[in-house]
Amino acid sequence: MLIKQADDIKSSEITDEKIYLQRRRFLKTTAHVTLTAATGISLAGISAPEVAAALSMGDIKPSPLSTDEAKTDFKDITSYNNFYEFSTDKEAPAHLAKNFKTSPWTVSVEGEINKPAQYQLEDLVKPHQLQERIYRLRCVEAWSMVIPWVGIPLRDIIGRFEPTSKAKYVEFTTLYDPEQMPGQRRRVLNWPYVEGLRMDEAMHPLTLLAVGLYGQVLPNQNGAPLRLVVPWKYGFKSIKSIVKIRFTQTQPQTTWAQAGPGEYGFYANVNPDVDHPRWSQKRERRIGDFFKRDTLMLNGYADQVASLYQGMDPKTLY
């Protein structure tokens, strides 16, 4: 993503995707060769870690909205992250966020609603409401993953707040805490990170508030304890570590749209036919794959969500 490059950020701190993939492939091959040589057992096909020890989160229903595509390795999902509050280096959040405090966690719900309140996370999300949804996450830099999220459809909690007729948009804000989040000590972005959805997008059944993945509590680097997942949009819409949900009459001023208005819009709908000003969006590399694949319109969710944008020019929906 474009970043406002402050003078004190060395370019070496930003891991280039190609270098990461080369390094990763090298490590994978080396690990494979070493293990095969030592044991005669091939690693091929082993993907997720043991998740049996999971959850105090209760029974999790599988969602029919899931894709049946192969899931990305747990290790890749949790070690290659965009989380600028910790670092612009994609490999750094996994260790820099290790001690991030996610409990107790309060979410302030405010704006155009009848029932504004400060919620403890456990009052907002109940274990029996959780479901597993396997969704694609497609990032703007042309990489994608298939992630088994655990979460609650956002629409299932919105009703509780009783939005008024003035609520046209929902704005989400990430925690601001530079002591815990070292990336916030530099003005890489305008902190705190803010994202938003139009009300009908927020109420769409595909929009999820995630609290876990792979049957486990969400790892810190993936946005613990509460993050958004909007699978038909580029990854930057899926805001992490949410502390505020505000219902508004006007379109929220979102962080990336402020940082690069010509490059990152409010809608950020995945669209292979609309190029990013600096690169094509036609193809993507699924993390773990060698070859690139064609990017699908609305990330493969066109049948479900294209109607939300009827009559709008797709070129304005970047």
Ligand code: MTE
């Ligand atoms: N949320 C916050 N608060 N800060 C961020 O830097 N990065 C976004 C999004 N949510 C980001 C964020 C981007 S660019 C992407 S691609 C996804 O998180 C990455 O999610 P993942 O690390 O779980 O794959």
